[in-house]
Amino acid sequence: MLYSLSLAVLALAGSAFGREMEKDAVRAAKLYDSGVRHSAIMAKKHDTWQKQRDAGLFDSSLYPDIDKKVPCINGTATAIPGNANYTFKCKDMDLYHFRSHASLGSNGGEGSSSWGWTSPDGREFVAIGQSDGASFVEISKQGKMIYLGRLPQYSVPIIWREIRAYKNYMVIGSEALGHNIQIFDMTKLLDIDPANPVTFSNEQDLTGLFTGLPIGRTHNVVVNEETNWAYAVGAAPRNSSCRGGLIFIDLADPSNPTTPGCNPDDGYVHDAQCLVYKGPDTKYLGREICYGYNEDTLTIYDVTNKKNSTIISRTSYTGASYTHQGWVLDTEWQEFLVMDDEYDEFDAVEPAADGFPVTYIWDIRSLEAPKQTGIYKSKTHSVDHNQYVIDGYSFQSNYGAGFRVLDVSSIPDDPTGKGVSEVAFFDVYPEDDNTPLGGVVDFVGSWSSYAFFRSGYIFVNTIERGGFVIKMKNRDQGYGRGRGRGRGRGKGNGRGGRPW
Numbered sequence: 001m002l003y004s005l006s007l008a009v010l011a012l013a014g015s016a017f018g019r020e021m022e023k024d025a026v027r028a029a030k031l032y033d034s035g036v037r038h039s040a041i042m043a044k045k046h047d048t049w050q051k052q053r054d055a056g057l058f059d060s061s062l063y064p065d066i067d068k069k070v071p072c073i074n075g076t077a078t079a080i081p082g083n084a085n086y087t088f089k090c091k092d093m094d095l096y097h098f099r100s101h102a103s104l105g106s107n108g109g110e111g112s113s114s115w116g117w118t119s120p121d122g123r124e125f126v127a128i129g130q131s132d133g134a135s136f137v138e139i140s141k142q143g144k145m146i147y148l149g150r151l152p153q154y155s156v157p158i159i160w161r162e163i164r165a166y167k168n169y170m171v172i173g174s175e176a177l178g179h180n181i182q183i184f185d186m187t188k189l190l191d192i193d194p195a196n197p198v199t200f201s202n203e204q205d206l207t208g209l210f211t212g213l214p215i216g217r218t219h220n221v222v223v224n225e226e227t228n229w230a231y232a233v234g235a236a237p238r239n240s241s242c243r244g245g246l247i248f249i250d251l252a253d254p255s256n257p258t259t260p261g262c263n264p265d266d267g268y269v270h271d272a273q274c275l276v277y278k279g280p281d282t283k284y285l286g287r288e289i290c291y292g293y294n295e296d297t298l299t300i301y302d303v304t305n306k307k308n309s310t311i312i313s314r315t316s317y318t319g320a321s322y323t324h325q326g327w328v329l330d331t332e333w334q335e336f337l338v339m340d341d342e343y344d345e346f347d348a349v350e351p352a353a354d355g356f357p358v359t360y361i362w363d364i365r366s367l368e369a370p371k372q373t374g375i376y377k378s379k380t381h382s383v384d385h386n387q388y389v390i391d392g393y394s395f396q397s398n399y400g401a402g403f404r405v406l407d408v409s410s411i412p413d414d415p416t417g418k419g420v421s422e423v424a425f426f427d428v429y430p431e432d433d434n435t436p437l438g439g440v441v442d443f444v445g446s447w448s449s450y451a452f453f454r455s456g457y458i459f460v461n462t463i464e465r466g467g468f469v470i471k472m473k474n475r476d477q478g479y480g481r482g483r484g485r486g487r488g489r490g491k492g493n494g495r496g497g498r499p500w
């Protein structure tokens with residue numbers, strides 16, 4: 001009696017929280033493998049951005065720089081009194097600096113991703129994605145962006161530009177035809193006089209150029225510094241032999257990046273995180289694993305052997321609309337990850353039906369059978385986008401809702417997500433604050449952020465305006481905070497080291 005009761009309770013718990021499911025092959029053929037859903041999202045973004053362009057909203061002269069520090073007081077950071085577009089909703093974060101895209105050297109504005117690099121002597125630099133290239137700044141000790149120059153786009157301007165660091169290099173891909181992947185040595189910035197910013201040349205200043213993409217386009221590029229590999233993901237077209245899957249790029253010699261092949265087996269990969277596996281699934285200890293965010297599934301690869309990479313599991317979930325990106329909770333002990341879906345709010349399905357973003361929590365203690373154990377529901381109407389987890393915080397760029405910080409350190413103890421809370425935010429897009437639900441479900445505002453600096457300064461890139469430097473008032477500096485039950489403490493990761 002007792003036994004069957006507890007079984008019944010377990011079954012109930014399973015049905016309440018187990019939201020993982022098999023990939024729906026019919027739906028996948030129609031919407032995902034065909035590229036129909038992805039094309040629709042790209043078209044929607046083009047449409048939003050064209051409307052903004054037509055309305056002049058990418059004109060940097062609308063967005064004066066803010067040089068002074070603007071504290072968050074009682075939920076508001078007022079940069080220009082009386083100007084609603086410069087009155088930012090906030091919680092426990094202050095603004096240190098804002099510079100428009102023009103002020104950051106762009107002719108065309110339109111920001112995207114960004115990534116940071118810390119020099120061996122502790123100076124902090126950011127490479128900022130813009131439609132016409134990458135802008136370079138140093139963040140001063142006072143949290144001010146010092147503009148140092150830029151690397152123009154390789155082929156033609158386009159808003160999609162993704163940047164990741166590999167040691168002292170930036171690896172830069174874009175959706176522009178014929179762009180290839182630029183490899184730029186950040187040490188070139190160390191001796192620049194800010195009075196004379198430098199426009200670098202693609203012909204003379206690149207350390208390397210990876211030309212092995214089917215048509216030079218890639219949606220994103222991710223790096224595993226521990227193994228010296230990069231992975232191009234979402235490299236169009238889908239009918240190429242790699243099908244937009246993982247394309248392996250050997251960075252051991254950054255001046256001569258080469259590829260031994262790809263993994264096309266689950267088709268298009270929108271984003272991925274590739275790591276040496278450390279965690280409880282002993283069969284995979286020390287293997288190189290890619291967590292793939294594959295439009296309708298979380299797909300986990302073993303890429304240790306680039307000539308024979310395999311798929312360990314492929315799992316969909318309740319609410320899957322466009323599986324977009326995610327990050328493991330603890331790279332040093334991989335038991336859980338958080339994931340965003342970029343279209344569930346638009347699609348108005350399942351937990352995102354009300355248009356309030358959903359952070360999906362996965363238990364990956366078995367790589368062969370991951371479980372979707374819970375969610376966190378944002379209280380700000382918008383679309384959630386790129387997130388990175390650092391020592392128990394998930395730093396999210398949620399488009400019109402701006403930059404949001406979740407405390408996810410409770411997840412190992414409660415994978416349902418009940419203990420997750422929003423501890424700080426800075427809403428870089430006040431334009432939508434007075435809409436009926438307090439924010440729009442659209443592709444505006446913040447694209448991505450970089451929160452790994454030891455100084456605690458956080459860089460946030462925005463689509464329309466430019467770059468923000470902000471900082472949490474109370475960032476918990478407990479080393480190992482939120483890590484998997486105290487195991488596997490982090491070590492320097494080559495991105496300038498783990499900050500806290």
Ligand SMILES: *[C@@H]1O[C@H](CO)[C@@H](O)[C@H](O)[C@H]1NC(C)=O
Binds near residue numbers: 073074
């Ligand atoms: C913040 O709000 C509280 C309560 O509304 C008020 O007492 C306090 O004076 C405000 N502080 C500032 C600096 O405006």
Ligand SMILES: *[C@@H]1O[C@H](CO)[C@@H](O)[C@H](O)[C@H]1NC(C)=O
Binds near residue numbers: 057083084085431
């Ligand atoms: C704020 O931005 C909106 C466009 O998003 C514009 O229509 C409005 O005029 C701006 N307001 C001010 C005070 O600049």
Ligand SMILES: *[C@@H]1O[C@H](CO)[C@@H](O)[C@H](O)[C@H]1NC(C)=O
Binds near residue numbers: 237240
């Ligand atoms: C892929 O499809 C495009 C049009 O959809 C076509 O022009 C191209 O030839 C195809 N490429 C391959 C390798 O099949």
Ligand SMILES: *[C@@H]1O[C@H](CO)[C@@H](O)[C@H](O)[C@H]1NC(C)=O
Binds near residue numbers: 308310
């Ligand atoms: C490739 O990997 C799979 C799974 O690990 C293994 O069964 C197979 O034998 C390997 N094939 C080759 C050619 O190494």
